[in-house]
Amino acid sequence: AQSVTQLGSHVSVSEGALVLLRCNYSSSVPPYLFWYVQYPNQGLQLLLKYTSAATLVKGINGFEAEFKKSETSFHLTKPSAHMSDAAEYFCAVRKTGGFKTIFGAGTRLFVKA
Amino acid sequence: DGGITQSPKYLFRKEGQNVTLSCEQNLNHDAMYWYRQDPGQGLRLIYYSQIVNDFQKGDIAEGYSVSREKKESFPLTVTSAQKNPTAFYLCASSIRDRVTNEKLFFGSGTQLSVL
Numbered sequence: 722a723q724s725v726t727q728l729g730s731h732v733s734v735s736e737g738a739l740v741l742l743r744c745n746y747s748s749s750v751p752p753y754l755f756w757y758v759q760y761p762n763q764g765l766q767l768l769l770k771y772t773s774a775a776t777l778v779k780g781i782n783g784f785e786a787e788f789k790k791s792e793t794s795f796h797l798t799k800p801s802a803h804m805s806d807a808a809e810y811f812c813a814v815r816k817t818g819g820f821k822t823i824f825g826a827g828t829r830l831f832v833k834a
Numbered sequence: 835d836g837g838i839t840q841s842p843k844y845l846f847r848k849e850g851q852n853v854t855l856s857c858e859q860n861l862n863h864d865a866m867y868w869y870r871q872d873p874g875q876g877l878r879l880i881y882y883s884q885i886v887n888d889f890q891k892g893d894i895a896e897g898y899s900v901s902r903e904k905k906e907s908f909p910l911t912v913t914s915a916q917k918n919p920t921a922f923y924l925c926a927s928s929i930r931d932r933v934t935n936e937k938l939f940f941g942s943g944t945q946l947s948v949l
Contacts, residue, residue: 764940824877
């Protein structure tokens with residue numbers, strides 16, 4: 722069965738510092754991979770998705786993620802954190818040919834001034 | 835603007851009561867989904883529907899029911915059999931296509947609490 726593991730339920734960074742949110746997936750074949758962001762009391766919105774066209778995927782708001790098959794990882798990064806980045810981030814996986822999207826437990830990002 | 839509308843934003847349930855959460859979309863998407871969100875557990879799939887008049891159980895369907903009589907509507911009923919209903923409920927939709935890696939579009943959620 723597919724699963725997604727997000728390391729660290731909470732991550733705290735200073736404004737201007739590098740953001741690194743970790744995601745590992747388990748799948749026998751490379752699945753479709755996504756990062757979503759959720760602001761308080763709102764639904765989720767897509768940050769980026771892995772399309773298999775390139776291993777480095779660029780998303781909105783300066784975020785990017787790199788697909789590493791050998792490590793079964795899809796970590797999310799942003800070079801310089803902004804206060805507005807404070808939110809909860811979810812890594813998700815979808816089986817090729819499937820309809821179900823499986824979500825990780827989420828990582829809450831705190832940004833300190 | 836196209837999107838997904840969930841109502842109400844907050845809902846309170848008395849013990850033994852059934853309550854229905856509304857989800858309407860005007861994106862012309864075939865597939866719709868209901869997720870439950872609990873702190874520290876991410877999102878868990880309750881039910882999903884790929885097409886009108888058809889739906890499948892997700893991972894935690896017990897105590898819930900759905901209907902899909904119209905393409906744009908996918909209401910979720912939380913029945914009295916659901917003993918721990920307090921959670922944030924999210925409705926989502928997507929284009930029905932097994933081949934592509936289409937994203938999910940989410941509503942803004944309904945917070946259900948037990949009185």
